[in-house]
Every structure is written in C-alpha cells, then in structure tokens.
Amino acid sequence: MLNIVLFGAPGAGKGTQAARLVGKYGLGHISTGEVIRDEIARSTPMGVSMEGYIARGELAPDELVIDMVADYIARRKNPVGNIFDGFPRTVRQAEEFDKLMQRHSTPVDFMLSLEVPEDVLAERLLLRGRDSGRADDSDEQVIRNRIRIYHEVTEVVARYYDAQNKYVAVDGTGTVGEIEARICAVVDKYL
Numbered sequence: 001m002l003n004i005v006l007f008g009a010p011g012a013g014k015g016t017q018a019a020r021l022v023g024k025y026g027l028g029h030i031s032t033g034e035v036i037r038d039e040i041a042r043s044t045p046m047g048v049s050m051e052g053y054i055a056r057g058e059l060a061p062d063e064l065v066i067d068m069v070a071d072y073i074a075r076r077k078n079p080v081g082n083i084f085d086g087f088p089r090t091v092r093q094a095e096e097f098d099k100l101m102q103r104h105s106t107p108v109d110f111m112l113s114l115e116v117p118e119d120v121l122a123e124r125l126l127l128r129g130r131d132s133g134r135a136d137d138s139d140e141q142v143i144r145n146r147i148r149i150y151h152e153v154t155e156v157v158a159r160y161y162d163a164q165n166k167y168v169a170v171d172g173t174g175t176v177g178e179i180e181a182r183i184c185a186v187v188d189k190y191l
C-alpha cells in the first residue's frame with residue numbers, strides 16, 4: 001500500500017497529476033479543496049460555513065479538514081493506496097494526520113512536492129479562472145492571497161516530512177506529460 005501526500009502551491013498541478021496517477025496506478029484520491037467545493041455546491045451546513053474562507057483564499061479550519069480526511073480513510077479502503085492532494089496544509093494537520101494513519105497502520109510513504117515558480121502559478125490560475133470560472137481563480141488578489149498563505153503557513157509542512165526523510169521534490173514545470181514521467185519515476189521506485 002502506497003500513501004502519497006501530493007504537495008505544492010496553488011496551481012502547482014496537484015489535481016492534474018493526481019488524475020494521471022489514479023489512472024495509471026489505481027490509487028484512491030482525495031482533494032480536500034474538491035470536497036469543500038462540493039459541499040459548497042450542495043449548500044450543506046459545512047459548505048455554507050466554508051464559503052467565506054474559499055472566497056477570500058484563506059485556509060479552512062484545521063478541525064473540519066482533518067475530519068474530512070478521517071472520514072475518507074474510514075470509508076475508502078483502497079488496497080493500492082491513496083493520494084492526499086492539498087492535505088496536510090498546516091503542521092497541525094500533518095501531526096493529526098500522522099496519528100490517524102498510525103491508528104490505521106497505513107503510514108504516509110512520502111510527500112511529493114511539485115516545485116513551480118510563482119509567476120507560472122499565477123498565470124495558470126488566472127487562465128483557469130477565465131475558462132472554468134472557479135470562484136477562487138477569478139480575482140488576482142485572491143490568487144495572490146492563496147500563494148501568500150502557502151508561503152506563510154503551508155510551506156513549512158515540507159520540512160515536517162523532510163525531517164522524517166519522506167520529502168521528494170519534483171520539477172513541476174514543462175508539459176503535463178513531462179511532469180507525469182518525473183513523478184512516475186519516483187512512484188515506481190516505491191512500488
């Protein structure tokens with residue numbers, strides 16, 4: 001069983017590459033951002049409570065996101081393993097996640113970090129905002145806020161995994177296929 005934390009700034013390509021990995025290896029996948037957008041779209045109580053955070057480009061409260069992942073792990077028992085996309089995003093989330101995975105005897109194998117320069121990130125997200133209309137992509141200020149919060153709060157999570165010798169950086173620039181090949185070279189080593 002392979003449990004991968006897929007890490008990177010907003011627009012780094014986590015969702016794009018996660019879909020490729022699901023297709024190639026049959027891994028399960030949870031994107032906490034997608035779960036939140038789905039809750040908002042269905043106007044559930046949780047969705048309503050999260051709407052403001054997403055609209056401002058801020059992180060949702062740790063407890064809510066941790067519960068979301070705990071629920072996923074309890075329900076989805078994929079024997080191949082899982083990709084955690086956009087989670088954990090704070091040190092607190094990473095610590096709680098470790099405890100959770102220990103309880104299930106399914107520790108995180110490694111964090112795969114997609115490294116992309118900031119100007120490329122903003123460009124990708126603005127482009128998507130124009131095409132798909134994702135609410136948090138349509139305003140450049142909100143995009144900048146998401147990237148700022150990534151640097152202030154989330155980036156240190158990489159060090160948390162590095163301290164456990166579980167941090168792997170991958171160049172996230174180039175075509176989707178080129179990046180996929182780099183990621184698969186890493187995954188194949190662990191399988």
Ligand code: AP5
Binds near residue numbers: 033
């Ligand atoms: P989330 O949904 O995780 O958004 P994000 O981290 O801002 O990242 P994105 O999904 O925008 O980017 P991505 O890395 O998946 O890249 P993608 O493949 O889409 O989170 C949204 C919000 O939810 C957060 O702001 C927060 O409020 C909340 N949240 C989520 N998780 C949380 C947590 N753990 N704790 C607290 N709050 C949480 O690609 C981006 C674009 O680039 C696409 O248009 C794609 O087509 C394009 N693209 C991808 N690869 C390439 C390439 N190689 N070349 C050219 N274009 C490319």
Ligand code: MG
Binds near residue numbers: 014015016031086
């Ligand atoms: Mg995503």
